Amino acid sequence: MQKTSPSSLSAIENGLRYPVRIKGQVDKPMTLQTRMSYHKVPGVSIAVIDQGKIVWAKGYGVTDAETLQPVDENTLFQACSISKVTTAMGLLLLVQKGKVDLETDVNTYLKRWKVPKKKPYEFEPLTLRQLLSHTGGITVSGVAGYAENEKFPNLLEFLKGVKPISKNDAVEMALTPGEFHYSGGGTTIIELLIEDITDMSFKDYIQEFVFDPLQMTRSFFVHPLPQEETNFAAGYDTNGKSIPGKYHNHPSFSAAGLWTTPTDLAKLGMNIQKSLQGDKEGLLTQSLAKKMITPHVDAEVHLIGLGCFIRKDQKTFGHSGSNLGTRCNATFTTKGEKGVVIMTNSDNGSELETELRFSVYDAYDWPLPSWLEKPIVKVDPSVLKTYTGEYWTLVNEGTSREKEIKTCRVTAEKDHLIFHWLQHKDTESEWTLFQLLPEITVHPESSTSFFARDGMTITFESATKFKAFGASHFKK
Numbered sequence: 001m002q003k004t005s006p007s008s009l010s011a012i013e014n015g016l017r018y019p020v021r022i023k024g025q026v027d028k029p030m031t032l033q034t035r036m037s038y039h040k041v042p043g044v045s046i047a048v049i050d051q052g053k054i055v056w057a058k059g060y061g062v063t064d065a066e067t068l069q070p071v072d073e074n075t076l077f078q079a080c081s082i083s084k085v086t087t088a089m090g091l092l093l094l095v096q097k098g099k100v101d102l103e104t105d106v107n108t109y110l111k112r113w114k115v116p117k118k119k120p121y122e123f124e125p126l127t128l129r130q131l132l133s134h135t136g137g138i139t140v141s142g143v144a145g146y147a148e149n150e151k152f153p154n155l156l157e158f159l160k161g162v163k164p165i166s167k168n169d170a171v172e173m174a175l176t177p178g179e180f181h182y183s184g185g186g187t188t189i190i191e192l193l194i195e196d197i198t199d200m201s202f203k204d205y206i207q208e209f210v211f212d213p214l215q216m217t218r219s220f221f222v223h224p225l226p227q228e229e230t231n232f233a234a235g236y237d238t239n240g241k242s243i244p245g246k247y248h249n250h251p252s253f254s255a256a257g258l259w260t261t262p263t264d265l266a267k268l269g270m271n272i273q274k275s276l277q278g279d280k281e282g283l284l285t286q287s288l289a290k291k292m293i294t295p296h297v298d299a300e301v302h303l304i305g306l307g308c309f310i311r312k313d314q315k316t317f318g319h320s321g322s323n324l325g326t327r328c329n330a331t332f333t334t335k336g337e338k339g340v341v342i343m344t345n346s347d348n349g350s351e352l353e354t355e356l357r358f359s360v361y362d363a364y365d366w367p368l369p370s371w372l373e374k375p376i377v378k379v380d381p382s383v384l385k386t387y388t389g390e391y392w393t394l395v396n397e398g399t400s401r402e403k404e405i406k407t408c409r410v411t412a413e414k415d416h417l418i419f420h421w422l423q424h425k426d427t428e429s430e431w432t433l434f435q436l437l438p439e440i441t442v443h444p445e446s447s448t449s450f451f452a453r454d455g456m457t458i459t460f461e462s463a464t465k466f467k468a469f470g471a472s473h474f475k476k
Contacts, residue, residue, distance in 0.1 A: 080321025088307020140185030145248025235325015
C-alpha cells in the first residue's frame with residue numbers, strides 16, 4: 001500500500017470542518033480526536049484513494065469501550081446499506097453474462113416466491129433496473145436488526161413478513177412505480193433472484209465472483225460473527241452506551257448484512273472506477289459501469305443510479321450506511337481516481353464522518369460544488385419568530401402497520417433558528433419516544449430558506465409548513 005506523506009496525514013487529522021462554509025467567515029479547523037470525543041464516537045476507520053491507489057488506511061479509537069482494543073485497518077465494521085453496492089455489482093455481473101436482463105419482469109426469474117403486486121399495480125412490470133434504482137414501488141424501506149437472543153427469520157420468511165418472527169411487513173409492490181421509494185425490501189428481492197438463478201447461496205456467489213477477484217479478504221456476509229473473530233467494532237448509541245450483544249444481525253445480507261473494512265470497500269470502488277475508464281482489470285464492462293452511475297431518478301437530495309447514489313453535479317458516486325450503532329460512507333469520483341471510505345461504530349458517526357470526509361476532500365483537492373459556500377442573510381427577528389412551534393410528519397403512512405412520526409420543535413434566536421428534532425414510533429397503542437435526533441442551528445439565506453453547516457436545507461412554504469431532508473414535509 002502506498003503511504004501518504006506525514007504532512008497530508010497531519011492535515012487530515014487536524015483539518016476536520018463542517019461541509020458548508022459561511023461566506024466571509026474563516027472557520028478554525030477541528031482535530032479528529034476532539035471531534036470523536038464531542039460526538040461520543042469510540043472508533044473510526046478510514047481508507048483514502050488517490051491516483052488510483054489506496055494511499056492511506058488507518059484506525060482511530062477503540063473497537064470496544066470495555067476491552068479498549070484499538071481500531072486498526074483490519075477491524076471489521078458493519079457496512080449497513082453499503083452492502084447494496086456489492087449486491088448491485090453481483091447482479092450486474094449476471095446481466096453481463098446474459099443470465100438476466102435489466103428490463104425483464106423479475107417474477108420471470110424468481111422460482112421460490114413471486115413479488116405480490118397490489119392494486120392498482122397488478123399488471124405493472126417490476127424490473128431489475130427499477131429494483132437497483134429504488135423505483136419499483138416496493139415496500140419495506142429499512143431492514144430491522146435482531147439482537148443476539150432473538151429468533152431470526154430466513155430469507156423467505158422475511159420477504160413474506162411472517163409474524164411474529166419477522167419484524168418487517170411483507171415485501172410487495174404497493175407504491176407508485178417510477179417514483180423513488182428507498183427499499184431494502186427491493187434489494188432483498190435481488191438476493192433471492194441471485195440464488196434462484198445461480199443455484200448458489202447469495203453469500204457464496206458474492207464471495208466467488210466479487211470478493212475473491214477483488215482480493216476483498218476482510219469482507220463477509222455472515223450472522224452472527226464466528227466466535228474466533230475478535231477484531232470487530234461493537235456498536236454504540238447516541239449516548240455512548242453499548243448496543244446489547246455488541247451488534248444486531250440482519251436477515252437481508254444484500255441490504256444491510258455485510259461485515260467489511262474501509263480498505264476492502266475502497267477496492268470495490270476502485271474497480272468500478274477502472275471499469276468506467278474501460279480498463280480490462282474492471283469486473284464490469286465500461287457500458288455497464290456507466291449505467292451504474294447514470295441518473296435514473298432525482299430524489300431531490302441525490303440522483304439515483306443502479307445500486308448507488310450520485311451527487312447532483314454527477315462528480316461523485318457511492319453510498320452511505322446506517323445500522324444500529326454504526327454509521328459509514330463510501331464516496332468515489334466518477335472521473336479521476338479518488339475515493340474515501342469512513343466507518344464508525346456509533347449512532348453519532350454520521351456527523352463525524354462528514355467532517356472527516358471534508359478534511360480528506362481539502363487535503364486531496366477534490367472537486368467540490370459551489371453550493372457548499374453560502375452567505376448569511378439578515379432576516380427581521382419578527383419573521384423568525386413566526387416559524388417557532390411544534391411540527392410533525394408521518395412516514396410510510398398507509399404502507400406499513402407501523403407508522404413513524406418525526407416531530408420538530410423550532411425556536412428562534414436573534415439571527416437564526418434552532419431545530420430540536422424528535423422521532424417517535426407508533427407501537428400500535430401509543431406514541432413513544434425512541435430516539436432523540438441532534439439539535440441543529442440553521443442560518444437564513446433568505447426569509448424563507450435556511451441552511452445548516454452539515455449541508456441540510458430547510459425551506460418554509462408558509463409559517464406553518466416547511467420542507468427538510470430533501471423531500472419531507474412538516475406541518476404545525
